[in-house]
Amino acid sequence: MAEKYQNIYRIASARLQTWDYGWNAAYFVLFAPKTGNITYGKMHLSETGNIAQKFWMEIPNHFPFARLGEFIIMPDHMHGIIIIDKFDDRIRQSRRRGRKNSIFRKSQTPKIQIRREK
Numbered sequence: 001m002a003e004k005y006q007n008i009y010r011i012a013s014a015r016l017q018t019w020d021y022g023w024n025a026a027y028f029v030l031f032a033p034k035t036g037n038i039t040y041g042k043m044h045l046s047e048t049g050n051i052a053q054k055f056w057m058e059i060p061n062h063f064p065f066a067r068l069g070e071f072i073i074m075p076d077h078m079h080g081i082i083i084i085d086k087f088d089d090r091i092r093q094s095r096r097r098g099r100k101n102s103i104f105r106k107s108q109t110p111k112i113q114i115r116r117e118k
Contacts, residue, residue, distance in 0.1 A: 024084050026069065032077040045073060052078050 021027065035049035045053065053073060059066050059082065069081030 022084070024086055026081055026083045029080045029082055030077060031080075034076055035073050035078055037075050043073070043075070049073055049078075056080060 015021070031052055033048050033052070034046060035052055036043055036045040038044070056068070056071060056078070059068060065084060065086040067083040067085060069083055071078065071080030
């Protein structure tokens with residue numbers, strides 16, 4: 001039987017349980033409230049749409065390791081890409097030694113196990 005929260009059925013999370021969403025990566029974000037409407041071919045943001053746009057643009061002010069990719073606000077939702085790029089002291093140390101490195105830490109690679117049904 002499906003789980004209920006406050007007497008309403010819930011769908012299971014689409015998040016990968018073996019992934020830490022604080023890891024360095026690019027993330028696709030979907031925000032789905034009513035954000036505006038289109039009149040005569042022009043998008044008009046609602047109060048919620050204006051707030052969503054304002055706070056989206058402020059993300060790097062609060063999280064200096066976050067960069068914003070493309071985003072778009074549509075009448076009933078918003079899509080965006082956030083790039084998390086935290087600097088790691090181990091990367092700094094490897095640069096001093098002249099090693100090739102990546103913005104992604106080796107320790108951040110998740111171990112994914114695939115189960116096969118028999």
